[in-house]
Amino acid sequence: MHVQQIVLRKPAELPAALVSLGSRDADLLLLFGSVEQITAPGLADALHQHFPQARQLGCTTAGEITPDGVEDGTCSITAIKFDRVVLSEGSTRLSGMDDSFAAGERLGQQIAAPGLKAVLVFGPGVQVNGSALVNGMASAIGDVIPITGGLAGDGGAFRQTWTVGRDGVAHDRVVAIGLCGDSLRFGHGSFGGWEAFGPTRKVTRSNGNVLYELDGEPALSNYKRYLGESAKDLPASGLLFPFAMLGEDHNAIGLIRTILGVDESNGSLTLAGEIDPDGYLRLMHASTDKLVNGAQAAAQAAAAMSQPPEQSVAILVSCVGRKLVMGSRVDEEVEAVGDVLGNNSILTGFYSYGEISPFTPGSSCKLHNQTMTITCLSED
Numbered sequence: 001m002h003v004q005q006i007v008l009r010k011p012a013e014l015p016a017a018l019v020s021l022g023s024r025d026a027d028l029l030l031l032f033g034s035v036e037q038i039t040a041p042g043l044a045d046a047l048h049q050h051f052p053q054a055r056q057l058g059c060t061t062a063g064e065i066t067p068d069g070v071e072d073g074t075c076s077i078t079a080i081k082f083d084r085v086v087l088s089e090g091s092t093r094l095s096g097m098d099d100s101f102a103a104g105e106r107l108g109q110q111i112a113a114p115g116l117k118a119v120l121v122f123g124p125g126v127q128v129n130g131s132a133l134v135n136g137m138a139s140a141i142g143d144v145i146p147i148t149g150g151l152a153g154d155g156g157a158f159r160q161t162w163t164v165g166r167d168g169v170a171h172d173r174v175v176a177i178g179l180c181g182d183s184l185r186f187g188h189g190s191f192g193g194w195e196a197f198g199p200t201r202k203v204t205r206s207n208g209n210v211l212y213e214l215d216g217e218p219a220l221s222n223y224k225r226y227l228g229e230s231a232k233d234l235p236a237s238g239l240l241f242p243f244a245m246l247g248e249d250h251n252a253i254g255l256i257r258t259i260l261g262v263d264e265s266n267g268s269l270t271l272a273g274e275i276d277p278d279g280y281l282r283l284m285h286a287s288t289d290k291l292v293n294g295a296q297a298a299a300q301a302a303a304a305m306s307q308p309p310e311q312s313v314a315i316l317v318s319c320v321g322r323k324l325v326m327g328s329r330v331d332e333e334v335e336a337v338g339d340v341l342g343n344n345s346i347l348t349g350f351y352s353y354g355e356i357s358p359f360t361p362g363s364s365c366k367l368h369n370q371t372m373t374i375t376c377l378s379e380d
Helices: 011-021 043-050 097-111 130-141 219-233 236-240 288-306 320-329 331-341
Strands: 002-008 028-033 055-060 064-066 069-071 075-081 086-093 116-123 147-151 163-165 168-170 173-180 184-191 201-207 210-214 243-246 252-257 259-263 268-271 280-285 312-319 345-352 355-358 365-368 372-379
Touching: 002 011, 002 345, 011 043, 011 075, 028 064, 028 345, 043 055, 043 168, 055 116, 055 173, 064 075, 069 331, 075 345, 086 097, 086 163, 097 116, 097 130, 097 173, 116 130, 116 163, 116 184, 130 147, 130 365, 147 312, 147 345, 147 372, 163 173, 173 184, 184 288, 184 355, 210 219, 219 236, 219 259, 219 268, 236 259, 236 320, 252 365, 288 312, 288 320, 288 331, 288 372, 312 320, 312 331, 312 355, 320 331, 320 345, 331 345, 331 372, 355 372
Parallel strands: 028 055, 116 147, 312 345
Antiparallel strands: 002 075, 028 075, 055 163, 064 069, 064 345, 086 173, 116 173, 147 355, 163 168, 184 372, 201 210, 201 280, 210 268, 243 252, 243 280, 259 268, 312 372, 355 365
16 A cells, blocks of 8 residues: 655645645545635546546545644645555435435445445534434445544534535535455544533433433523533534433443534534433533543554554544644644554544544444544555
């Protein structure tokens, strides 16, 4: 496997940057950038002209992750040439949140191919039920195929996000690449670093990923009471105080849910993924040190699975809520990952509105929130 990478500060830099790459031989282009960069006229066409055989896959972000740390307003382009891995490709329109499971099912059917070993997927970050999307994909390709990726961002605005795939740049499409062949080395890890606090609240009314009531009270008013002054900045301030999901036995199940939207008219909260209608929720908070430790643990898990022999690509998908908590220290979680993976791993990725990965090797894929999720790609 051979990897090249460039990071654009301005769209106008693209022609010169492509010349600097030299080789035009690539199978896959990973693109993660700001809305301005990804939607710049001519980006996809220019990349196709330079890399005519390459599939394009990526999305807009709430911050870009590069080998130099965390950036805003840039575009990271990583060109990968595989030795033996074969790719399949999928893209489907997402007509709305209620279409999430069916969209995942359609996408899974498109990428199903002989020798399929793993899937990379990126979807819109708003008007999507990430849990249903992942479940739909798994229903088509099976639970044993690992699916990793994330939901696009738009700089924290939560208005409109974009993906990049075989149908170009679009705000309403879910895109995926299937990785096929026995030479693939694929590792993943996902950890948070958040701590629960305050009382446990019973989910008394919900539908999919929309939470209407906690303890018989409108969920929004309940949540606002705990946020205090921060409530005026919802939904963005909700990134600092996600929910831990608890089962009927009040024990944590390892999933966190971030707030994507609020509805003042009916007092509901829209979460990034589905919640258990018979379960419980508890607020969470975090410190920078604990989040950095979580990122380090994710890198250790991914590296242990893939054990890359030489050059590898590490795709880091971290929640935008982590970025807000860490502030000026946000580079520390990327540095922690780099220290674990070493100089032979080329880092790319983005800050997201949802992370996709199995919990552990062999387990089913889940939508996560507020985690650092890492995918390592290499070949034997």
